[in-house]
Amino acid sequence: MSPTYDVKDKVIAITGGASGIGLATAQLLASQGAKVSIADVQAKGLQDVASQIQSAGGTVHSTIVDVREPSQVESWISETVSRFGKLDGAANLAGVIPKCINIERVEELNEEDWKFTVDVNLTGVMHCLRAQIPNASRGASIVNAASVAGLGGFPKNAAYTAAKWGVIGLTKTAAKESFLLNRRGTIDTPMHRESTRIRGKEPDYKIPIARKGKAEEVANLIAFLLCDASSYMTGTVQVIDGATQRELRRDQCK
Ligand SMILES: NC(=O)c1ccc[n+]([C@@H]2O[C@H](COP(=O)([O-])OP(=O)(O)OC[C@H]3O[C@@H](n4cnc5c(N)ncnc54)[C@H](O)[C@@H]3O)[C@@H](O)[C@H]2O)c1
Incomplete structure (x- = not known):
């Protein structure tokens, strides 16, 4: 039985x-009575998720938005507030991996790929926070997706790593200004599968909990961060990675 x-x-x-962790979060929150306003660049994916939520009796509004x-x-945030009358929280989960992941070292970085990755993963989160904070109800929570890459250095993945470090810095700053929350993790979603396809292999670190995480497991954490039960938590980095970070730290000490 799912937690409530x-x-x-x-x-x-x-x-x-429209995909992965955002999709699972929208379905979980809607199934528990939240009104969800979902945004993505994928029109078809958005439509499918909205139909699934509506057929299950949930309340959803979907908007094609490029967070860049x-x-x-x-407009999306104003429309959300006009339609539902308020904004109690947000989960900023849109993200991309660089096209040159696992190919380019820092000295070889491709300007266009760097810009694309930083624009979506970091500047996109800034655009969301800038629109959401002034519209958020008292006691609202905002969860931003960072990554294990936001806590260490990852060879040949500089743009993503730098953007995710930026998300944590941005979130911690916003938290001191307005009380927000943060989370990150390593999870089996279309993004992870694409990254593995480009790399030609799974990441070489061991996951002590010997399996990949599921989008639904992250959705549970996000739902907790967005609900009143987490009201005394703010500006924190929540780790949901099957204990991978501890393993990485041990590796880094060798
Ligand atoms: N899956 C993992 O292992 C993992 C690990 C750490 C962090 N994350 C982070 O979690 C978040 C969700 O990742 P996921 O694994 O569910 O990926 P996903 O690829 O399944 O979903 C990402 C979604 O973001 C959307 N998107 C991309 N660019 C956009 C843009 N410019 N504007 C609006 N929407 C856009 C995509 O269309 C897609 O629907 C990302 O920020 C990712 O970096 C994922």
């Missing part, structure tokens, strides 16, 4: 809602 979260009638905005475009993000 006190999200009934809360209005939650979610980016990356501030005007699109601002």
Whole structure:
């Protein structure tokens, strides 16, 4: 049986809602009575998720939004507030991996790929926070997706790593200004599968819990961070990675 979260009638905005962790988060929150406003660049994926939520009796509004475009993000948040009357929280989960992942060292970085990755993964989160914070109800929570890459250095993955470090810095700063939350993890989703395809292999670190995480497991953490049960947590980095970080730290000491 799934845990329950006190999200009934809360209005939650979610980016990356068409796939992976965003999709699982939207479905979980909607199944527990939240009104979800999902945004993504994938029109078909968004439509499919919205139909699934509606057929299950949930309340959902979907909008095609490119988080790199501030005007699109601002319109989406204004429309969410006009439609549902408030904004109780957000999960900023839209993200991409660089096209040159596992290929280029720092001295070889491709300008276009760097810009694409940083624009979506870091500047996109800034656009979301800038639109969401002034519209957020008292006591609202905002969860931003960082990564294990935001806590260490990852060879041949500089743009993603730098962007995710940036997400943590941005979130910690915003938390000191407005009380927000943060999370990160390593999970089996379309992004992870694409990254493995490009690399030609799974990451070489061991996951002490000997399996990949599921999007639904991260959705549970996000739901907890968004509900009142986590009201005394703010500006924290929540680790959900099958204990991989501990393993990485041990490796780094060798
Ligand atoms: N899966 C993992 O192992 C893992 C690990 C650490 C961090 N993360 C982070 O979690 C978040 C979700 O990842 P996921 O694994 O569910 O990936 P995913 O690829 O399944 O989903 C990402 C979604 O973001 C959307 N998106 C991409 N660019 C966008 C843009 N410009 N504007 C709006 N939407 C856009 C995509 O269309 C997609 O639906 C990402 O920020 C990712 O970096 C994932």
